[in-house]
Amino acid sequence: MSAALSAAARRTADALLKECGRTYAAEAGIRLRDTPQPLYQVLVLSQLLSARIRASVAVAAARALFGHGMRTPRRMADATWQQRVDALGEGGYRRHDERTSTQLGEGAELVLDVWKGDLRRLRAEADGDGDTVRAGLQRVTGIGPAGADIFVREVQGVWPETGFHVGAKGLQGAERLGLPTSTARLAEVARGRDPAVFAAALVRAALDRETAEKVREAARSRP
Structure with a gap:
């Protein structure tokens, strides 16, 4: 240069x-640290942001979900499908709310089953490789390449080894x-x-x- x-x-x-x-x-109210709860919240936000919907709406929907207590995979999985739909609607996320509610529930169950609710286990499995992290994230229902990219982009300050x-x-x-x-x-x-x-x-x-x-x-x- x-x-x-x-x-x-x-x-x-x-x-x-x-x-x-x-x-x-930060806009979604997540105080990002390398701990299970905020990392999971970033995963939820990444899924919402990756849909074809305005970023401001995705952020508002994430804040609504978290405001209704769905801040951890256990709380997300334990919420009813309708509770998730209602929270998404409160945030203005109405176009994809029903499908997204289902995906959020299934994704939370996978995070619990595979990584015991702690995405730092994925970080450890990847051993510093960003591509491996992105591939692992795409095992989560509703997280595709775009969502995985958003997650890595947002957490790079606390997971610097991903580059x-x-x-x-x-x-x-x-x-x-x-x-x-x-x-x-x-x-x-x-x-x-x-x-x-x-x-x-x-x-x-x-x-x-x-x-x-x-x-x-x-x-x-x-x-």
Whole structure:
């Protein structure tokens, strides 16, 4: 990366984080630590975000589920199908609510059966390999490649061995902002910054053209 490009890229990164530097987990009220409950909550959020529905609705639905006590796989599995549907509806997640309720129940049972309710067991099985983590996550009902990517992107701050990860949507955001579009070069731009926050901010730029333009204007005005 040339010195000029590096300086411009870092100005853009600074403007990006100032405009929308927050993970989706934080927006959903998840205090992320490497402990079972918040990791499971990120899994639920990742499933909701991976559907074809607005990210704001997915976040609101996750908050509603957690607000009704479904913060652990045991509590999710013990909730009735209707209780899950009602919580999803409360968050505005109505288009896919019935199918998603079923998937959440089945997924919670699998997390309990395979990893005893603790996704750190998956982390240990993967032994630092991000691809293995993503493959393991896709065993969970309702989690496909997109959901697995979101999970790894959001938890990379507490599971750093999986490597810097922005996913396809993050790369789209980088392109929209004029940032490098390879993960390796983006990692250089992100150096010294929270990788999960930076990756989520790139996704926000990809999803909202107006946000991306604000970031570009702010970067241009920086000395």
